[in-house]
């Protein structure tokens with residue numbers, strides 16, 4: 001049964017307008033956190049009723065959180081309000097056979113990006129050396145290692161110590177020690193250790209990945225490689241800026257960029273979308 005249906009008896013039609021039609025669940029059968037975004041000025045009693053309904057329907061949900069801010073800062077975190085449950089927020093999330101321990105209040109994590117991670121993972125070929133910048137708790141690196149067991153190595157760089165700690169644990173949880181090299185630090189400084197070594201670089205930081213394109217292009221082998229570049233773009237000119245930024249950086253390094261794929265990943269704000277362009281970078 002859906003939350004809105006359950007609440008139809010309890011709330012007036014006016015109050016029902018504040019009940020969101022969807023929410024995120026992070027976790028698994030062993031325990032989960034529900035994350036809800038309410039319209040502005042939603043009454044507290046409606047929020048509580050929604051939280052209770054979610055817990056009644058999804059028996060694995062231990063805590064219901066309401067979003068209280070946009071994502072902010074270098075770590076891309078937001079504030080939450082505990083609406084119901086124990087307040088416990090550390091869970092193990094399962095995605096395409098990968099287990100990930102995560103606390104969504106301390107690290108960036110979005111269960112909505114599972115399909116996109118799989119899309120990238122499926123492109124990786126045997127023997128490749130991959131760099132995942134802005135690695136978070138490791139979802140891209142783990143998806144790649146699970147999907148392409150013959151990948152040579154994946155270097156995963158993350159600046160948030162909490163996310164790095166979870167990534168290290170998640171690598172062990174999935175028995176992928178040795179395949180994934182977790183690195184705590186700033187891509188700006190750490191990437192240089194792998195300059196000239198990578199076949200593929202993943203850049204999942206739509207807010208500002210373009211500032212690290214120099215490091216991405218220099219990480220590729222002299223014969224070139226693939227960059228998956230994420231960017232926020234305006235409706236009507238979805239891929240123009242992203243492509244311009246990648247092409248310009250490639251040229252600076254005596255390379256050219258050929259687009260392999262360009263797609264909208266998800267809506268971000270009114271008329272703003274998260275896009276990804278997959279580009280093959282080759283020497284001129």
Ligand SMILES: C[S@@+](CC[C@H](N)C(=O)[O-])C[C@H]1O[C@@H](n2cnc3c(N)ncnc32)[C@H](O)[C@@H]1O
Nearest residue numbers: 074075108109134135136158159160186187204
């Ligand atoms: C949008 S999140 C993506 C996390 C992860 N790839 C995922 O899909 O769940 C971006 C991540 O990049 C990290 N980050 C931001 N700037 C960074 C930098 N200069 N070097 C390394 N990591 C950085 C943040 O802490 C955050 O965890």
